[in-house]
Amino acid sequence: MAQHIDSTGVGNPITAVLLAFRAMDTLLEAMVLLLALLGVWSLAADQHWGGRPGLAYTLQPNSILTYTARVLPPLGIMAGLYIFWVGADAPGGKFQGATLLASMWLLVLIAGLSKAPPLKRRWLRVWLVLGPLVFIGVGWLGTLLAGAFLAYPPGMAKPLIVAIELALLPSLTLILGLLMLGIPRRSVSP
Amino acid sequence: MNTATLFGLCASALIGMGVYGLLTNPQPLRKIIALNIIGSGIFLLFGAIAYRGAGAGMGSDPVPQALLITGIVVAFSATALAIALLLRLYEVTGSVSLASDEANPPDHKPGAPE
Amino acid sequence: MSPTTGGWLLYLAVLLPFIGLMLGLVLGGRNAQHVARVTMLLGFTTVSALAWHIIESGHTLEYWLGGWAPPLGISLRADGLSMVMLLVVAVVIMAVGIYAQADFDTPQGQPETRRPFSFWLLMLAVWGSLNLVLVSGDLFTLYVALELLTFAGVPLVSLDGRGENLRAALRYILFALLGSLLYLLGAVLLYGAYGTLDIQLLAGLVRPEPLTWAVLALMTVGLLAKTALFPLHIWLPPAHAGAPAAASALLSALVIKGS
Numbered sequence: 008m009a010q011h012i013d014s015t016g017v018g019n020p021i022t023a024v025l026l027a028f029r030a031m032d033t034l035l036e037a038m039v040l041l042l043a044l045l046g047v048w049s050l051a052a053d054q055h056w057g058g059r060p061g062l063a064y065t066l067q068p069n070s071i072l073t074y075t076a077r078v079l080p081p082l083g084i085m086a087g088l089y090i091f092w093v094g095a096d097a098p099g100g101k102f103q104g105a106t107l108l109a110s111m112w113l114l115v116l117i118a119g120l121s122k123a124p125p126l127k128r129r130w131l132r133v134w135l136v137l138g139p140l141v142f143i144g145v146g147w148l149g150t151l152l153a154g155a156f157l158a159y160p161p162g163m164a165k166p167l168i169v170a171i172e173l174a175l176l177p178s179l180t181l182i183l184g185l186l187m188l189g190i191p192r193r194s195v196s197p
Numbered sequence: 198m199n200t201a202t203l204f205g206l207c208a209s210a211l212i213g214m215g216v217y218g219l220l221t222n223p224q225p226l227r228k229i230i231a232l233n234i235i236g237s238g239i240f241l242l243f244g245a246i247a248y249r250g251a252g253a254g255m256g257s258d259p260v261p262q263a264l265l266i267t268g269i270v271v272a273f274s275a276t277a278l279a280i281a282l283l284l285r286l287y288e289v290t291g292s293v294s295l296a297s298d299e300a301n302p303p304d305h306k307p308g309a310p311e
Numbered sequence: 312m313s314p315t316t317g318g319w320l321l322y323l324a325v326l327l328p329f330i331g332l333m334l335g336l337v338l339g340g341r342n343a344q345h346v347a348r349v350t351m352l353l354g355f356t357t358v359s360a361l362a363w364h365i366i367e368s369g370h371t372l373e374y375w376l377g378g379w380a381p382p383l384g385i386s387l388r389a390d391g392l393s394m395v396m397l398l399v400v401a402v403v404i405m406a407v408g409i410y411a412q413a414d415f416d417t418p419q420g421q422p423e424t425r426r427p428f429s430f431w432l433l434m435l436a437v438w439g440s441l442n443l444v445l446v447s448g449d450l451f452t453l454y455v456a457l458e459l460l461t462f463a464g465v466p467l468v469s470l471d472g473r474g475e476n477l478r479a480a481l482r483y484i485l486f487a488l489l490g491s492l493l494y495l496l497g498a499v500l501l502y503g504a505y506g507t508l509d510i511q512l513l514a515g516l517v518r519p520e521p522l523t524w525a526v527l528a529l530m531t532v533g534l535l536a537k538t539a540l541f542p543l544h545i546w547l548p549p550a551h552a553g554a555p556a557a558a559s560a561l562l563s564a565l566v567i568k569g570s
Contacts, residue, residue, distance in 0.1 A: 029384070030376065038329055042274075129337070136336060155376070236492060242503075243499055246502060
C-alpha cells in the first residue's frame, strides 16, 4: 500500500485512504450527515417549517459566557483551520477541523451574539450541498481525465484532494452545527 | 498480554456493558447512550486492529483508522437524529416512554414553544 | 474479476438519487417535486441500461471506484439477482412516485411545506441507499448504505408527527442502530482476521473457524433486527401502520428488503 500512498502525494496515510482509495465512503458519509439533518428538520411542527432551529438565546452583556464567546472564537477558528490544513500530512483533516469550527459557531449562538439562520434561506442550503457536489464534480473530472470515477490524474491528486476538503469544510461545519441546534422551533421573524 | 490484546479486551467489555444497558434500561435516552457505548467499543476494536496490523514502514494500518472516522460520523448523526426524535416525542406527548399508547395518558399538545 | 464496460452505470444508479436530493434541497418548495420526477425518469433509464448490459453480456457488472482494485479500493458489483432487485426497486419507486403526486403535492405558488418537501427528498434517499445496498461489493460501504437506509426510513415513519408515530420511529431507530452496530462489529472482526472488506475476496478467504461463526451470528442477528424477522419484529407494525400511505408503501416494499 505504501507505494500507492506516494502516488496520491498525500503524507497522511489516513487521508489517502479517506480521499483516494475509499473516497466513496467519505462522499457517502457526507450524505449520511445531510440525511440526518433532513430527518431532524422533518420533525418540526408544520408552522415552524423553514424557521430558525434551536432555542432563542438572549444576550447577557456581562456574563462570562459572552466574554468567552467574544474571545475564544478567533483562537478556535485558527486552530480549526490549522487542523484542517495539516490533515494532508499529519493527523487532522476536514472533519476534525469542521468540528472545532462548528463548536465555535455554537458558542457564539448560545451566548446570544448571533442568531441561527432560518432554514429556508437559499444561501444556507447552497452551502450545505456545496461540498458533496464539488466532490461529485471532481469525481466526474476523474472519469474524463483518469478513466475512473473518483480517480485523480497523475500529479493532480494532492491539489484535487485539498480542493475537495476545502469545499467540504464549510458544508460539514454547517451540518454539524445545525444538527446540534436541532429541530426548527421558531417561526421566521423579520 | 500485549497492547492490542488489552485494547481488544476493553472493547469487548464496553460492548458487553452497552448491550446490558440497552436490554435492561427502559428509558430511551439511556438506550441511546448504551448504543453509543457499544459504538465506542467497536471503534476501540478498530483501533486495536489498526495497531496490530501495522505493515512494514508504517506506524499502524491506516484503513481501520479511516473507517473509524466514518463510523464516528455515522454514530454521531444517528445519535443526533434519535435525540431529536426523543425531544419531539416529549414535546408532543409530554412523556418519553416507549410503551404503547394504552399504558399512557392520551396525547396532549402543549403550546408550541416560541 | 476486473472492471467491465458499462460499470459506470453502477455508480450513476447510486449517485443520481442523491444528486436529485441535493438539488431538491437547494431549489426547495414545489421544485423538490419536479426534481424528484426528473430523477425518477433518469434513474429508471440508468437501471434499465444497466439491466440491458448485464443481459447482453451475460456476466456480472463490476466497477472499481477511483480505479483502485480491491482490497485497496472499493468495488461495485451487480449480478443477475441484483439486476432484478434494482429493476423491482425502480418500478416500485416510480409507482409510489406517481401515487404520491396526489398526497404530497405542493400547489403552484404555495410556499414550501414540511410533509411534501420531506417526503420527496426522503423517497430519493431511500432509492439511492437501496441501490447502494444492492451494488456495494464492500462490507463497510454496505454498512454505510444500511445506515443511510435507516436515516431515510425513520423520518418517513414519523412524517405525520403524532405521538404514536414518533414513538414508533424512536423504537425503529433503536432497533435499526443495534442491528447495524452488530453488523459493523462482524465486519470489523472479518477485517481483523482476513485483512480485507471486499465481499468477493472474503468469499475466497474465509475458513470455517469459530471467528467466522461468531461473525455470521452477529451479522445475521443484526440484519434480522433491521428486517423485523421474528423475534425482532416488534418495532414494525406501529411504524408502518402509522406512516402515510405512500411512505408506508416505501417502507414495507423497499426499506425492509434492503437488509
